[in-house]
Amino acid sequence: xxxxxxxxxxxxxxxxxxxxxxxxxxxxxxxxxxxxxxxxxxxxxxxxxxxxxxxxxxxxxxxxxxxxxxxxxxxxxxxxxxxxxxxxxxxxxxxxxxxxxxxxxxxxxxxxxxxxx
Numbered sequence: 001x002x003x004x005x006x007x008x009x010x011x012x013x014x015x016x017x018x019x020x021x022x023x024x025x026x027x028x029x030x031x032x033x034x035x036x037x038x039x040x041x042x043x044x045x046x047x048x049x050x051x052x053x054x055x056x057x058x059x060x061x062x063x064x065x066x067x068x069x070x071x072x073x074x075x076x077x078x079x080x081x082x083x084x085x086x087x088x089x090x091x092x093x094x095x096x097x098x099x100x101x102x103x104x105x106x107x108x109x110x111x112x113x114x115x116x117x
Contacts, residue, residue, distance in 0.1 A: 025060060025117045026088050030078040031067075032108040042107055043074065049100050050078055056094060058087025076108070081117070088114075 032050075034043065047064060054062025060081040067075035082088040091097055104110065 026082040028080040029113040032076040032110045034074040034108045038107045
């Protein structure tokens with residue numbers, strides 16, 4: 001396996017990872033912009049791969065859908081809710097997440113947004 005992915009604390013400053021008073025759930029949003037020419041079969045397999053990630057411990061809610069807005073190309077939206085930042089970090093370190101990252105790296109670029117709710 002390649003280099004270990006950085007932890008949440010290495011990706012975001014303390015203000016983003018420390019839990020604000022009263023906030024109880026960690027939200028994770030990813031927008032995957034697919035490269036031009038990705039086949040329909042590869043897109044469907046990628047959606048199945050991403051959707052299976054929601055079966056992991058600590059995931060309270062998980063949605064993966066194709067964006068209805070295609071002005072900027074084909075975009076997949078991943079929205080997850082975790083019971084804690086520790087659950088999210090465990091998710092990120094999982095073999096399933098690493099496998100999904102390898103699949104998506106081949107067919108897309110992405111942006112991530114995480115926040116407390």
